[in-house]
Structure formats: structure tokens, C-alpha cells
Amino acid sequence: MLTRQSLPRIEDVKAALQRIAPYIHRTPVVQSELLNDLCKARLFFKCENFQKAGAFKSRGAVNAVFELTDEEASHGVATHSSGNHGSALARAASLRGIPAYVVVPSNAKAVKKSAIAAYGGEIIECEPTLAAREAMLATVIAKTGATFVPPYDDARIIAGQGTAALELIEDVPDLDSIIVPVGGGGLLAGTCLVGADKGIDVYGAEPEGAGDAYRSLTSGEHVTSQVPDTIADGLLTTLGILNFEIIKANVEAILLVSDDEIISAMALVWTRLKLVIEPSSAVTLAAVIRYPEYFTGAAVGIILTGGNVDLADLPFNP
């Protein structure tokens, strides 16, 4: 697999923002007096749920696709994903006029597959195991010569995801801290690069049911064994290797929250901010509410990462 293993730097994030700006939304930052009062802090929500393809993943995907040489690009890009990265990469590839091959487990939801297909991605199904996924991806790449664009463990992806924090601090220069969800760690690692550059504390928020980043940071060892179980289905993945290196060196803390806390925070965002966000996006507000010791009195940036939900499968029903 052609993962570039050099660690990205803040300069890469800044270059990424220049590169991707024509192809993504500059998303707005919103506030709520009620949520500020509730948390005794000033909260600034960056609305990546409004981002192209419905999630911040468009940033990394566009950055990776537009960094390719013409020769590389001519063979297309490939990835494995049953979520937002797959549709974001399909969209980015179509913008450059190249194919995107997306390996998807056969048990992926129809709504996810149709999102990938809607952006012109070519879906290749495989058995829902890690081994089957890697074998299928290798076959696709061998056959097409496509460049592998991993969902998070990749310098181009990390730099691209960091651009959300870069925009956020341009809009709100006096932030004390930024908190983002952590799954594979692409967004958190990119945000760490920005935070370190600006002297802003960076926190990760993680579901208790998928707490491998917390355990990795706490133990100092990269924990990969987990059987995740959380409503935050965008955060089931294991922390990447490059991501772990950057996060370990820079993050203030990883804060764990329960699924009940995630659902309550999600309901607050829906009813108070009137924004549709997915469960993975609510871990951050849940953490701000649960751990006031880190946030009381502070100006806190919160990246609302995505808004792709299945309305027929919402967690609010009594």
C-alpha cells in the first residue's frame, strides 16, 4: 500500500488550504447563547455538516486527489470505506475527472453505497472482513494502477483535515481550545498541527465504546485491538500510526463519553442550533458538558464533523 509515511507539518496544512479552497465550502461558525450558558463557556461550532458531501472528509480527499501528478491521477484513486471518506473521495476524483474505486463491505448500508455512486464512484463489494477488504483493494490497485488514498493514516489526508481548524482560527482568533472527535485520527492529528502552531489547546473526544485512542494515549502504546460498539458509527476505526505520532506529541487529552451522553448532546445541537449532525459529531459537545474542568470560562472551538444521517434510524425515539 502506497501510504506516504513522512509526518505532515503545519506548512502542509496551509498548502492544503490553498489547494482545496476552490473545491470545498468555507463553512460557517455558529453560536448559541443557550449552549454557552449551559456549558459556562463560549462555544464556536464550525459547521462541517454543511461541507461538500456532508462531512469534513471532503477536505482530505480533495487535498490527496489534487496533490497527485497528472501521471498518477490518470490511473485514478482507490480506497476502502463504508462511510463519508468513500463518497468524499468519489466526489474529489470526479472533480479531477479521474476514476475512484471504492471497496465496500457487502453489509454496508444502501444509503452509503448510493452516496458513493451518486458522486460517480465505482463500488467494489467484498466480504465484511479486514482480510477480504485488503485483498480486494490490492487486487483493484494491481489491476488499475490507482493510487491508494487511505481514510486517515496518510500525510495528505491529515494535512487536508487540518484545514478546518485553520479556517476556524481565522474566523475566531482568540480561541483557547479546539475539540474534535477522534476515530482514525485524521482530523485530530491535523487539528493538533494547527493548535501547536498557534498555541491553542487541542482535545479529542471519543466514545467509550470505541476508546482505543484514549487507551493508546494513556498507555503510550498504539492499541489496535478493539471490538468497537458505539452509536457514533464514524468513529469505529482504530487510530492510525502517523496519527498516533502527531496526537501523542500534541494533544492535551482524549475525553471519553458514553452513548447516552452522545445522544443527549446530539439532541441539543438539533433542537438548539437547528443543525442536523450525525452521532459522531456530537461526542465533542458531550465531552464539553461532561468535563467542565477543561472548558469553563474558555473560548472553545468545536468542529461539527458531518451531517449524514439516516432519518429512518434516529436515536431519539422514546
Place this chain on the structure above:
Amino acid sequence: MLTRQSLPRIEDVKAALQRIAPYIHRTPVVQSELLNDLCKARLFFKCENFQKAGAFKSRGAVNAVFELTDEEASHGVATHSSGNHGSALARAASLRGIPAYVVVPSNAKAVKKSAIAAYGGEIIECEPTLAAREAMLATVIAKTGATFVPPYDDARIIAGQGTAALELIEDVPDLDSIIVPVGGGGLLAGTCLVGADKGIDVYGAEPEGAGDAYRSLTSGEHVTSQVPDTIADGLLTTLGILNFEIIKANVEAILLVSDDEIISAMALVWTRLKLVIEPSSAVTLAAVIRYPEYFTGAAVGIILTGGNVDLADLPFNP
């Protein structure tokens, strides 16, 4: 009842915007390529779901409250409402530091009553009949000297609600038409004043199950008898008298939509615009989809009127 019976004019709408601007949000206007493609039109959605108290009703309420003389204001304001007008009036009154008495039917939802109370409104319950409501309101006014601020059949309210359209055409000057929901007709009448001033066609969208405005306009007579039945619970009210006069003289058409069409349009706004809107706000997009003959190729302003929903009672479940 102290309803001012003179018809409001465009100058009143402009004066209202000056008066209320310090107390309301200048709400954003958003677009969706996907919805534009679907409707073969350019749609501009004005996000009154982000408005203070969660709905455009804050505009009329603030306008009415801040138009009062100090002597009038000192006795407070009173209304009947089981919905957004009640909480909007409570909020407006608290901004001026005066009491708001809100007569609410005893079967109103707890979530509605708590919203009114959260803004400092004094809730007075009555039996859920028109006669009981009017009797209770008269009693409250006789006892307190409060000024009655009706939900829609009132020149100050109509002028206030018209400010949403005024802002919209400032932001999007080349609109061909504006479409808004019609219940009591405050928003539609105010929008008609703005449309007539600027030469922009104005449409009302109404649920088939509460189609009294359609029948009034079609027959030329003010139809008041109806037993409304629709998911759009903000549109159950009967068209007001002042409202009917203004709408009759200015509206292009009232367009009826079914509850199924409302739910489908609501799902499109939630999943594509990532905005939480209430069912009453979705009648407009439903009408644009159902009646392409009025909107194909046009630049269409759509006012998303409110975002106050009960997450435990959503219409999307299979």
C-alpha cells in the same frame, strides 16, 4: 380586543426592520446544488429556523412590543397561542422588561409551555375551545390592562413578519418569486407587501388538510369554517381578516400540498441542507416540487419559517 384594523403598508415593513434589527438575528440564506437540480430552479432558502426563539414569529412579536408607548407597555402584553407566537411574544416582552400573559389550551404540549415559560412568559391555561380561550384572554386583559398582540391578524405583526422577505431581497436582489407558508397569513401578507413593492411574485403554500386560504382566495369569500388536519401544526389557524385583504390583492396563487409531500420535502431539507425545520416550514419546497409550472428556471426565495420540533415525535420513522 384592541386589534388595529388599518392595513399595513410597505413603509411599515421598512420601519419594522429598523425597529427590530437590534433584537433579532439577520438570518443567513443558503442554497443546495442538489435541490436546484431537482427543481430545475435556483432556490434561496432564508433560515428563519435559526431565528431567535426558533421561528420568524420573533419578528412580528418584537415589532409589536417595541411599538407600544411606555404607558401601554407598562401593563404588559397578552395573547393566546400554543405555538411559536407565544414564546416569541414572551421573549419580546422580556427584552422590554414587561410581562407577557399567554393563554394556552390545557391540552397544549409540555414542550410548548416550557418554551413560553423559559422566556419568562406567564402561562394561563384554559379549556381547549375557542370560546374558553377568548373569555380567558378578555379576563386577563381586563385585570391587567395588557395590550393584546394577536398572532397574525394585526398590522404590527404583518409588518414585522414582512421583514424576513425584506432581508431576503437585500441579500438576493434578482429573485423572481418568493414562496412562504400560509396559516393565519401574517408572513404571507407581509411578504406580499414586499413583493408588490419590488415587482416580485409571491406565492403561498398551504397543506391540503388546512386549505382555508386556498378556498378563500378561490371563492373570493373569507372562509373560516374548517376542521384542519395536517402534520404542519403551525398552519392549523384560519386566515386573518387583514391578512386576507392584503393577500387577495397581491398573491399570485395559493398552492396546496399533501402531508406526504410535506414529509418528503422536510426530509430533503434535513438530509440535503442539514437543517432542522418543522413540518410547517416544508410546505414551500413541497409546493415548488409539485408545481414546476410556476418555478422552472426561476430564482425562487423560500422562507424556512421555523425549527421547533419534538425529536420524540418525528414523521420519518418507517
